Amino acid sequence: MKKNILCIGAGYVGGPTMAVMADRCPECRIRVADLNAARIRAWQSGEPPIYEPGLKEIVARTLNRNLFFTADADAAIEEAEIIFVSVNTPTKTFGEGAGRAADLQYWEKTARQIKAHARTPKIVVEKSTVPVRTAEAMEYILNAGGGVRFEVLSNPEFLAEGTAIEDLLHPDRVLIGGRDTPEGRAAVAELVELYAHWVPRERILTAGVWSSELSKLAANAFLAQRISSINALSAICETTGADVAEVARAVGMDSRIGPRFLKAGVGFGGSCFKKDLLNLVYLCESNGLPEAAHYWRQVVEMNEYQRRRFVRGMLAHMFNTVVDKRIAVFGFAFKADTGDTRESPAIHICRQLAEERAKLVVHDPKALENARIDLADLGDAVRYEPDPYRAAEGAHAIALLTDWALYRELDYRRIYEAMVKPACIFDGRNALDHGALFEIGFNVYAIGKPPRAH
Ligand code: NAD
Ligand code: UGA
Numbered sequence: 001m002k003k004n005i006l007c008i009g010a011g012y013v014g015g016p017t018m019a020v021m022a023d024r025c026p027e028c029r030i031r032v033a034d035l036n037a038a039r040i041r042a043w044q045s046g047e048p049p050i051y052e053p054g055l056k057e058i059v060a061r062t063l064n065r066n067l068f069f070t071a072d073a074d075a076a077i078e079e080a081e082i083i084f085v086s087v088n089t090p091t092k093t094f095g096e097g098a099g100r101a102a103d104l105q106y107w108e109k110t111a112r113q114i115k116a117h118a119r120t121p122k123i124v125v126e127k128s129t130v131p132v133r134t135a136e137a138m139e140y141i142l143n144a145g146g147g148v149r150f151e152v153l154s155n156p157e158f159l160a161e162g163t164a165i166e167d168l169l170h171p172d173r174v175l176i177g178g179r180d181t182p183e184g185r186a187a188v189a190e191l192v193e194l195y196a197h198w199v200p201r202e203r204i205l206t207a208g209v210w211s212s213e214l215s216k217l218a219a220n221a222f223l224a225q226r227i228s229s230i231n232a233l234s235a236i237c238e239t240t241g242a243d244v245a246e247v248a249r250a251v252g253m254d255s256r257i258g259p260r261f262l263k264a265g266v267g268f269g270g271s272c273f274k275k276d277l278l279n280l281v282y283l284c285e286s287n288g289l290p291e292a293a294h295y296w297r298q299v300v301e302m303n304e305y306q307r308r309r310f311v312r313g314m315l316a317h318m319f320n321t322v323v324d325k326r327i328a329v330f331g332f333a334f335k336a337d338t339g340d341t342r343e344s345p346a347i348h349i350c351r352q353l354a355e356e357r358a359k360l361v362v363h364d365p366k367a368l369e370n371a372r373i374d375l376a377d378l379g380d381a382v383r384y385e386p387d388p389y390r391a392a393e394g395a396h397a398i399a400l401l402t403d404w405a406l407y408r409e410l411d412y413r414r415i416y417e418a419m420v421k422p423a424c425i426f427d428g429r430n431a432l433d434h435g436a437l438f439e440i441g442f443n444v445y446a447i448g449k450p451p452r453a454h
Helices: 014-024 037-045 055-060 073-079 105-117 134-141 165-168 183-195 209-240 245-251 273-286 290-317 345-355 368-374 376-379 388-392 412-417 434-440
Strands: 004-007 028-033 067-070 081-083 122-126 150-154 176-179 206-207 328-331 358-361 383-384 397-400 422-425 443-446
Touching: 004 014, 004 105, 014 028, 014 055, 014 067, 014 081, 014 165, 014 206, 028 073, 055 206, 073 105, 081 183, 081 245, 105 122, 105 134, 105 183, 105 376, 122 134, 122 183, 134 150, 134 209, 150 183, 150 209, 183 206, 206 209, 209 245, 209 273, 209 290, 209 397, 209 412, 273 290, 273 358, 290 328, 290 422, 290 443, 328 345, 345 358, 345 376, 358 368, 358 376, 358 388, 368 376, 368 383, 383 434, 388 412, 412 434, 434 443
Parallel strands: 004 028, 004 081, 028 067, 081 122, 122 150, 176 206, 328 358, 328 397, 358 383, 397 422, 422 443
Antiparallel strands: 150 176
16 A cells, blocks of 8 residues: 555544545555544444445445544554544534634544654644634644654545535545645645545645635635525515525526525525634634624524524414424425434424424434434424325425425325315425425415415
């Protein structure tokens, strides 16, 4: 094997990224370590602990060939020449900066662990999303007290869940930040060579470390901002009679704006948009830029407003009460093609509906287990149903919260027959054929569109 690579953190990023790297760099020996032993056992079994289209096939090709999973990072550290760090960096829940700043304890513990077990120089690659200048702190810890020399690079990950494998195989760009010193440039060149196995060189960007770190936060902030912008417009559409899909189409055809990420819905979820926006807010605040902080905070607030607005709309169209009414929730994952429910709008919407004393029946093709965990404290107010037809039986309303393709293919005539009348559909993702549903007999309420009620 030409190169030994270690990735610490076998989650949504570490696992798929290293599987693709192992597939495209057969001469590299890649180990992925995690302190979560159950996660490691799942990876080792060939049944990845996360659902991601195409992942299982790539793991099947590479597992125990040049891709290995281990619960013992300590032993793997010394052998590796390049160490990726892909541990979680959630929002801090305690102390200074609670609710905004990134909790860097896992990152720092990993750095100290690397330092404790390394005997030869290493390139340490920051893959987790971190506040600007984290690499500097890491370098300081790693190189404190002299001894082994470490070069820290920033190499943020831009994959989206549900399309992770495609995003990793054909990224828009790979970004590598390093220091402008001979050692820094050499380390950057080494990482560039690794990615050049499968990424065209013109798509591999190099930059300063701080620019690279900030670019990751900036990219997520821009994407989230587009969603909050279109959702803010969806509210105006509903009061004026305009159709948000028509507005998005017209706006998005301006080549300077572009059509993607203009889909109105119940708001963005996922582990990163909110966390990274808040991280940016905190960065602005702590650098004495309250106006810039306020600007980015509004993106998060608009997202929360959109979810509340959706539930208020449901109440208004269901005679201002949902007490004891059954509501079928179609989709719980934060987006289609993933079982991930972190920060899913469905969590908040279900909680609000449960507070209104509705009886919920949740369906999702991949996220039911996570839903059960997320809503555990709601007890009997929620049922979890693997069959969408049974979920809708006897329901007063359906709330579609995740745009899984399967929801477009259901037999809605059959569903309508089994529901209480008037039967309502609240399409929180504008995913269904509203005309056809209205014809069947449903009252149809979508985001940013005129209601269709009988
Ligand atoms: P995750 O929670 O799925 O995985 C992180 C893993 O790190 C966990 O399994 C945890 O047990 C492990 N870990 C923590 N400390 C450890 C230690 N000291 N030793 C060994 N393992 C340790 O998180 P994720 O979704 O993979 O995200 C990781 C990072 O990547 C975050 O900073 C996130 O912001 C960023 N990111 C995530 C995505 C995404 O789509 N999920 C995309 C781009 C960037
Ligand atoms: C997002 C970014 O797209 C990735 O580039 C980034 O690497 C990642 O965050 C991260 O840093 O974790 P992800 O959250 O996996 O990826 O998924 P997205 O496709 O961005 O969707 C996020 C949320 O926005 C979902 O809830 C989705 O339903 C919603 N969304 C997306 C909309 O409501 N409208 C849209 O037009 C697009």
